[in-house]
Amino acid sequence: MALGIGAAVYTAYFSTHGLPGASVAGVSVTGQTKSQLAAELGERADQVSVTLQIDDHSRELSLADLGISVDAQATADQVFAANENLGQRYSAVFTKQTSPVVATVDESKIDALTAELVSxxxxxxxxxxxxxGDDNASFVIEPAQAGTGVDASDLTAAADRAVQTLSSQTVRLTTSQxxxxxxxxxxxxxxxxANKLVALDVNLTGRESDSYPATATQKAQWITIPTADNGSLGEPVISQEKVAAWVQQTADTAGVEVVNGIRNVNQAGTVVSTLQEARDGWQVNNATQLADNLVNALGSGQPYAGSFxxxxxxxxxxxxxxADGAQNLSYAAAPGERWLDxxxxxxxxxxxxxxxxxxxxIYVVPGMPGLETPTGKFNVYLKYxxxxxxxxxLDGTTYVAENIPWVTYFTGSIAFHGAPWRDSFGWSGPGGSHGCLNMPVAxxxxxxxxxxxxxxxxSHY
Structure with a gap:
């Protein structure tokens, strides 16, 4: 009976306390409650540090600095998982059980720390x-340079030991080329x-055997050098897009823009004069094919000659x-159109x-010498x-003329207007107007x- 009572007491006690032989982070947890264990683990984790020694320098880092977070409660839950099983409670007397510390690691912090150490x-x-190159027509290099690095693998191992033992660690990191x-x-x-590609001749021919060679500068712009994330270089690549843009630009130059004609016709529909002669246009129709052929040729290391x-x-x-007869006047007006010559x-x-x-x-007095009435085609735009x-x-002095009647402006400050102060019209020269057309008031x-x-x-001569 005494044995049975002892067994019952043992079973009851170790249902809520650490089992015999159980340990975590190198420390026995036998007899501790789960809450006691969680609290102790948290306190120990807060005290853990990793000391880095690099050359003559030293730095102390907490687990948080290393991106490591110890989950004390999850660790305690893991340790006490065996307490749930009656058989495991009894077998604990004869075995030892070591539980790992549960922790999460932010790898980006380790990477950032490593980059910081290297820097x-x-x-x-x-x-x-x-x-x-500076000439924009050839490719040059900037030479490589060896560096000094820090091997962070020992740091990762030390951090893992610090977590699993919940004890501070010291690690010496070495630098190497x-x-x-x-x-x-x-x-x-x-x-x-890349320079061999630039050296390949590229030439396009137009309608009149016009030649359009690509310059070294233009060809160099077509070439890209792919670079991988780790810095390694790929083979030179011809840009289809850039080649196509050059071919199209050249095609626009080689083509001839159509010029539409402008003709005056009388009221019967007969052409009486041509204001602008028409001209045929010529538009390139194979720019896309030439661009494809050009890229393929250069990609094969061959020069290229093509024709639009x-x-x-x-x-x-x-x-x-x-209007009938208007072609003989200074302005070919439409029938009934009002205009002034x-x-x-x-x-x-x-x-x-x-x-x-x-x-x-109507006889008028135009602008005097030095203030001549302008010539050209204008439009009435303002009246007073x-x-x-x-x-x-002309001498730089100013004038003011009041009550000028019936003013019709057609360009800038130039207008038709009445000149009641004049007693004769139809002449020009000194004594003329300031550029306007003086005329009888009526x-x-x-x-x-x-x-x-x-x-x-x-306005014309």
Missing amino acids: EYGDPAKDAIVKL VDPHTSTDQAQTVADK SFDKVDPTYQDKVI VNLGNNTVTAYEGATVARGP QSQTMRGTN DAQFIYGWAPMGAVVV
């Missing part, structure tokens, strides 16, 4: 690179291959119906509707029944009322 105590290796992934010789080999083929683009004509050769202004005179010739005009004389009033906004004004 602080080492000298990263530099891969040789291939780049476009680190060779680059891409050597100077390897980069030079790639650069030589063209589609003819027929021009069209824009016909403007003009300024003849500076005989100092007159004539108002036309189509090719029919509506008023005139009366206006005070201000301006600058004629100025007619133009003001007759000419619509936008009406064409043609």
